[in-house]
Amino acid sequence: MTNLMTVLRNLIFYSVILFVAIQVLARFFDFASKKLIKVGGGKKKLLIAGVGVFALVLPLLLAGEPYILRTSVMVLLYIVLALSLNIVLGQAGQLSLGHSAFYALGAYTMAILTVSFGVNFWIALVAGGVVAGIFGFVLGIPTLRLKGDYLAIVTVGFGEILRLILINWGTFTRGPAGIPGIPSPSFFGMAVKGNTGYYYIILVMVIVTIIISKRLEDSRLGRGLAAVKDDEIAAESMGVNPANMKILAFVLGAVIAGFAGGFFASFVHYVNPDNFTYMESVTILTMVVLGGLGSIPGVIVGAVILAILPEALRDISTYRYAIYGILLAMMMIIRPQGMISLDSLKRRSAADENPRSIWNFKSFRRSNGR
């Protein structure tokens, strides 16, 4: 009984801390967004270059800190995963709770191909993406008729079925024991040793994923995805085929998650079904929601915060998923648009293309009012 009371007391305590943290972060990101509106194109490039240089030299700075470097690799990996889910959930608006299945497919493809068949890392990485993509397509088809909650249930089922197959198909996946001894990659004959090599591989994957997300967003297909997300009937009436859009989102999200899975398998040299539970999907989902659905910088921020958080809070790791749950619920109540919302980004990019456009509109309205 006292135990229960302690748990309850702790949960309430963490809730209060989360509440304050969300408020503080929200203020901070609002403030930062507003500041960024005033930043011109040149300075913005400088800022991006600065972040890029920092990311490039980070392993040198962390030469004596393998633990922090390893955490950095995991943070980058989660950025890729969160961005891949963001294509499905943020850009196309399809609630998928089985995203870890695609991640698992990539990881197991890497594990089986490299360990049992001695395939090269890079080929196995691409194969992982392809296999995940095929399953993304397969999952995409039955979900075309489903929306919202029903879709979510099917995707949960898909994730669970896949995990159960991994556990029970012993001859192929070695069941719960998992597959150890996944080799490190080599790059033009040089073996990638240690965390630094992996860091640069995943950094490239992050950059490529950001470019893919951004280019998709700015294309006719990206607008089609957003149209389906906002209003499927209107989208269909405007000549957008919602079925194609949804399948595109599922396949693309799955391919990227598959790549991330392949990387993960090689990075930790060992995979087992416990790495790819439903909770993993929820973790990725929480990152996307915390950061801001559909907003690329937001999702990156969400992934960074939630990938570091468990490392920082090792002492209370038992409460990890409780905290995720409370966090999701609180975000929905306090700040449903996420830390850096898509809306605020739109206003920003509108403002820096033509700095006076918003002002013009306001002055127009004002003069109209008089």
Added chain:
Amino acid sequence: MKILEASGISKVFGGLTAVSKVDFHIDEHEIVSLIGPNGAGKTTFFNLLTGIYEPTEGRVDFLGAELKKSKPFEITKLGMARTFQNIRLFSSMTVLENVMVGQHCRTSSSIFDALLHLKRHKLEEVRIRSVCEEILEFLDLTQYKDEIAVSLPYGIQRHVEIARAMASSPRLILLDEPAAGLNTNEKVEMTTLIRKIRDRGFTVLLIEHDMKLVMGISDRVAVLDYGNKIAEGKPEEIMKNDRVIAAYLGKGAEQNA
């Protein structure tokens, strides 16, 4: 030239006949209005034309070909675009982006073109943008192009929806109560706008309750009541038609219009 022809189309929901054996056609460059009391089946009729519902019986021909089980997006591609009675703009998008969605079915860049920034994608993006900016200019919406569409005043949103429909380069535009909820000034603007659209070469089918607007701009008016077409003809004829007056206009309509 007949651009659209519906022959004996009906739609039955369970035991309710929402549209019953309606014959109807639209000639090119016409403004045709569909009027009738609430629940007369006007919007259902619209949905039958645009492929959202499938007719229980009868057929619809558009540009000389039968629309048989065509999906709404296929019909849009054939050249029919619509607006909605309760505005359905894309809420996360700016005005320009909303209109750019209209060009979706007129472009064909694939995902690879977009991700690799191939020439086809770039040229298409430039074209989409210029087509849409031209439409916004035409409808005097340029000043709003970077605003989030749903944050704009209601009247402007109606115009944006029409811009979005125009962006799919249709032959026929269907407007579902474009003047609903607008004030007197805005209704006058809407009337001018519909004429402007027609003069640009589009054909317009209109559902509307505002008799002043309907009678002022329509070449032809069709009246639905309980799913049946009870009259069709020039505005003047419709206003004198006894059945229409009994069912819909009511006494004193002539003075009002």
